[in-house]
């Protein structure tokens with residue numbers, strides 16, 4: 162069964178399970194662009210690369226994915242392959258997905274394309290293909306920590322996007338962030354909207370250099386981080402330019 166969603170008077174989707182909104186009240190689009198896309202140095206960072214791999218925790222309505230895909234389409238220096246990997250334990254219905262995303266006219270065709278492939282999302286790994294396979298969306302349907310522990314994955318950027326750490330602590334705890342760090346190469350950039358002390362400390366413990374940056378309203382501050390452990394990570398992770406594109 163799909164995850165039930167409530168709709169606030171301003172049109173923002175709200176989770177009765179977590180008692181929190183899916184996007185900030187200023188609109189998910191600004192948050193997606195400024196907190197996550199720009200927060201990871203995109204689109205500049207992917208210019209001229211053969212591929213760019215992004216891991217998101219918490220797919221929700223896919224706004225971050227759609228905004229990233231739209232930026233990729235608009236960029237003449239885009240990587241040949243955009244691979245967006247996201248975790249989601251409670252997928253919403255296709256109708257709710259379309260309702261939340263199609264209110265943004267610039268995203269409407271992409272939202273429709275996502276909606277058309279949004280079915281049969283049972284627990285496990287699902288691969289959706291867009292733009293002739295040059296944009297891949299891999300959905301890990303299940304708990305973030307459990308799913309990431311089972312995968313061997315290396316990414317160039319990370320969007321951390323659970324509900325608030327008070328309401329959704331398991332999305333931000335040390336064990337989940339360790340599973341996220343396992344997916345990093347040296348230099349992987351991470352962005353999120355929370356500057357909660359516990360999250361900053363856990364990221365630092367996992368090998369990230371953490372910086373507090375001016376926030377996107379309603380947040381006064383946001384958080385940027387780069388994976389740069391003082392130790393040599395056990396697995397040798399490839400740099401973006403050295404990596405081989407994954408099969409479509």
Ligand SMILES: C[S@@+](CC[C@H](N)C(=O)[O-])C[C@H]1O[C@@H](n2cnc3c(N)ncnc32)[C@H](O)[C@@H]1O
Pocket residue numbers: 182183184189193217218219220221222223224225226248249250251303304305306322323324329331332
């Ligand atoms: C703030 S919303 C994400 C919004 C989304 N990134 C977007 O662009 O629309 C957080 C999401 O994380 C999911 N979530 C919360 N805890 C999770 C967990 N432990 N494992 C996987 N997904 C989780 C929720 O179901 C929700 O969809």
